[in-house]
Amino acid sequence: MCVHPMVNPVCLVENVGSSFCVSDDAIRYLEQISQPVVVVSVVGLYRTGKSYLMNRLAGKQTGFALGCTIESETKGIWMWCVPHPNKPDHTLVLLDTEGLGDVKKGDSKNDTWIFCLAVLLSSTLVYNSRGTIDNIALEQLHFVTQLAEHIKVKSPTPAEGVENKEEEEEEEEEDSQFVKFFPNFIWAVRDFSLELTTREKGPIKEDEYLDNALQLKNGIDDKVLNYNLPRQCIRNYFPSRKCFVFPMPAAPESMSKLENLGEGDLHPGFLEVSQRFCDHVFTESRVKTLKGGHRVTGRMFSHLVRLYVETINSGKIPCLENAVVSLAQIENQAAVQEGLKVYQSRMAQVRSSFPVSADKIFDEHQKRSQMATTEFMKRSFQDQHGKYISLLTEAVDEHYSELLGENASSSEQRCRQLLSDRSRVLNEGRQRGKYTKLGGCAIYCSHRDSVISQYQSQPGKGVKAEETNAEANFILQADKSLKEKDKEFQRRYQKAALEEQQKKALEEKHKELQRAQQVEAKRHEERMQQMETKFEEEKRLQVEELERAMEKKLAEQKDLIKKNYHEKAELMRQEIKQLQDEIGKKSQSFFFLLFK
Missing domain, CATH: 1.20.1000.10 (Guanylate-binding protein, C-terminal domain)
Structure with missing residues (x-):
């Protein structure tokens, strides 16, 4: 990691009243990391065991505070940087976020920004919940429906006389761009006690369980639209989805001392799922990239954190394009x-x-x-x-x-x-x-x-x-x-x-x-x-970014056709066509036109 190992997590972003404050100590640590970073964030309702998952990823039994009461333990965003177990010369950055929906905090706007920061900063976003993935669980994930209002891909270009309709069209276009830049999505279902079976198929896999929960309903009335909204957002923004269902780790009377239990005291099924979860994160989580595919180092990540927090505190909306411009200048x-x-x-x-x-x-x-x-x-x-x-x-x-x-x-x-x-x-x-x-x-x-x-x-x-x-x-x-x-x-x-x-x-x-x-x-x-070699490398990264997005949209389109959502499949086809055109343009070399 090029720096001394981080023994314990440190606060990265402190939640102070209605604003956020970046920790100078955490930033100084990140500035010393010249390696690429893989950033994994966990979000979810408070008191759902998010911190335990992050400790498992860090390979430690303790670290992120677990707590054993009904009060939220983690405040703001905490960070733990460890050597990546599978990728030499890479640093794994684990971000444990403040629990959402804490009644004592009583500020849903603050929760939304915590969720947005996790999305903006991550390579992989883990959403942690308890029980089952039902309509209530999806309604609790209402933050995902507000992402388009709180994150912009392109720098806004306001002009006089812009019609509301044009603004809506621009927002819809931005909406379809998120798939290119948003992190992989993992839904971790904790304390799952049901059988993974359906009447139609019998036993199903965890990913099928999530897919079934995200199925859309036909119809245009308000009830159907409200039902579909969080599901549609998850499908559109996070086409790379994975699900893990964890049984109870131990007997209820032992849950208050979870971090003190040895592996022999934990449920074998819980250990098996935990291992698969960690293996998946280590293998599938990509290096954090900026819009355009540029790989982010720890040093760059420190600038990214400051930039997004300063933007939010100023009352503005974080913009991916502006972030690239600012970081490129630095x-x-x-x-x-x-x-x-x-x-x-x-x-x-x-x-x-x-x-x-x-x-x-x-x-x-x-x-x-x-x-x-x-x-x-x-x-x-x-x-x-x-x-x-x-x-x-x-x-x-x-x-x-x-x-x-x-x-x-x-x-x-x-x-x-x-x-x-x-x-x-x-x-x-x-x-x-x-x-x-x-x-x-x-x-x-x-x-x-x-x-x-x-x-x-x-x-x-x-x-x-x-x-x-x-x-x-x-x-x-x-x-x-x-x-x-x-x-x-x-x-x-x-x-x-x-x-x-x-x-x-x-x-x-x-x-x-x-x-x-x-x-x-x-x-x-x-x-x-x-310079031409550098230009071609940057172009290659941009094309790869677009190809990944197109691959995900093709899979989503196939699923929509299979489920007879032909209107949505047609909209997806148009988005795929736009990506294909963009790839075609990027594949042409404009280097000598730029530097003649």
């Missing part, structure tokens, strides 16, 4: 900093060797730039117009320019020091007047040529070697210790050599410019290739 800004950090840390090794040749610093710049882009791509997403990769490129180039200046300065300093050290013989000659005597010019030229030769043979001078050499020759040529006629002779003698050195210095600058252009062209090509 993650892409961080990705720029991480990419730049990689570049700076690697180039620091080159800086410690200054001065270096132009080839050396160019080659290192090219390699480290690519590493920076690769690091950026690991964390970035939804950078469709290249805004953030451009920011990284600008930051890298700015740092590179600073390094070029430092390298040039270091080279010039070293070259001047070398010339100064090698020029001692000339200084001694001046002091002794050797160059003002007869034949002094020849002696001077010999000494000067020796200085230049030693300077040129010295390695590690860097990018200013020729430029400093040419400058030194100009200075030496104007040496005041020479007689005037010797100076004239020296000027003629030096002219060709000086011009040659200046030519070399200019050629070196031209080569540096060409090399820089070549490096930039190659960097751009590599960056475009990496």
